[in-house]
Amino acid sequence: MNARLLPYVLILPVTLFLCLFFLYPFLLVSKQAFSTGAGFTLDNFREVTGYWKFPITMRNTLLLAAAVVPIQLALALLMATMVNKMKKGRDLVLYVWTIPLGISDLAAGIIWLAIFDQSGFLNSMMNGLGLVDKPVNLLTFQNPGIVFLAIMLAEIWRATAIMLVILVAGIGLIPKEYYEAAEVFGASPWKRFLRITLPLLRPSLQTALVLRVILAFEIFAVVAALGGTLFPVLMGETYAYQFDLLNSGAAAALALIILAISIAFTLIILRVLRVPKGATI
């Protein structure tokens, strides 16, 4: 086959597939969001944002992302640097730490339900320590803090691994010579981390944060399993509009709002952590 045509033939299936199942549905959802049957309208958005639950939903989603992502970033950085200087058992430790990567958000929610449930392990432990004599129902509307904490812990438990993997791969690409040179000049481990690891890790940090933040706005099943309706989030409301209220226009509008937030944060992260022009490792 003609060598100039070959690459186009090879990328054609993916391009067609993504046009049909990514770009086209995106256009559809936009159309759906901006129309209620007759012409262009913002009614769907007005309906969605005017609903009393909307500010709570929005606040919950953003608050959760703000609480979870920085902890995950710090934890993933810590784990990545720990693994980096490990000599024995590196593979085993890495396997254990990356297990949650393969676990679905629904399963993670169920796992933490086993702990926070009324007859769950947290209650059993508190009982064993003599702190409570009968099981306390933790996940109720009287304890919004505990519901939030449970969801937070489940998210941190589940989704730190994805950042860890990206950061470990990134640290592996940093040449060892930089560290050796810094050591010769007497830089402490902390200084080395600040002055070498962090700046050179910027591309990986970028990817890790973008992926993680988008996933944080998509949070759905963990919340459904642990909080149910106690802790409404954007994605859950979208699902409710589509199924319980059978209002696909509103669902589409809310979907576009989530999309807009995701894109805005992606751009912010890319901008803040941009790699200076011409700088490479």
Added chain:
Amino acid sequence: MTAVTTDAVTTDTRRAGRWVYGSAVVLLCAWVIVPLYFLLINTLSAPETVNSFPKPFIPEFDLGSLTFFANFAGMLTALKNSILVAGLTMIMSIVIGAPAGYALSRFDFYGKELFRLLILLTRAFPLPLLALPLAVMFIQTGLDDTVFGLALVHTTLAIPFAVLITFALFSGIPLELEEAAWTLGCTRLTAFSKVVLPLILPGITASAIFAFVISWNEVFAAAVLTIENRTLTAFLLQNLDTSPLHLKFAGGFILVVPALIFIFAVRKYLFAMWGIANR
């Protein structure tokens, strides 16, 4: 004299440092494993124990919960659907994605950057949301509530990864190997199938497994697009409010097991895949 004491102090701090480091590693491992262990206890306990209080901290190895799960109406069908959808996703994403990965690694062509942008763009999107308009499109085409329809959506989720991972894998194989095969009389196709493919096969398998897991774990699109033919995740989600605890835990356990095996199977490729695919 002073030199000796400082030496002693540094060895002491170093020993303390190593101790802190070691216990931090153990603690973080426990942080991952202990919740999984709790799920295991609940799964391997009789339904009565799961609902009782206080909980035992060792499993009683009773298959009551799992039997209940297997006998629960629709559960095994849901399990079968999950496997079918994930299997289809795996095949489609590799068959469609791998050629593009090869093209990206071997050719410089006009529009390459645009194509890469299209792939990367999918990452900035909460893709499961696109299941909403697709639900309408699928009803029009008769794909609604079918395993194949859902597999198409899951393939959209998995394909960017398949392209980027295979791109990284193909880039790891020197072009010289292929060129050598051409000079020895191979065509582009035979050079690919006899030289590149055997080298790349383990990596392709790993990325196929990755696609399987992506589909297996997906909840939102599955719940939106299926009604009768629910996958396991969609089924569990829909019955969260009504199902008894032991059913939830057994279901969660079944969801976790393949993930554990798959991550173990691809652990060698995990970092190579992510490290390069994400740059």
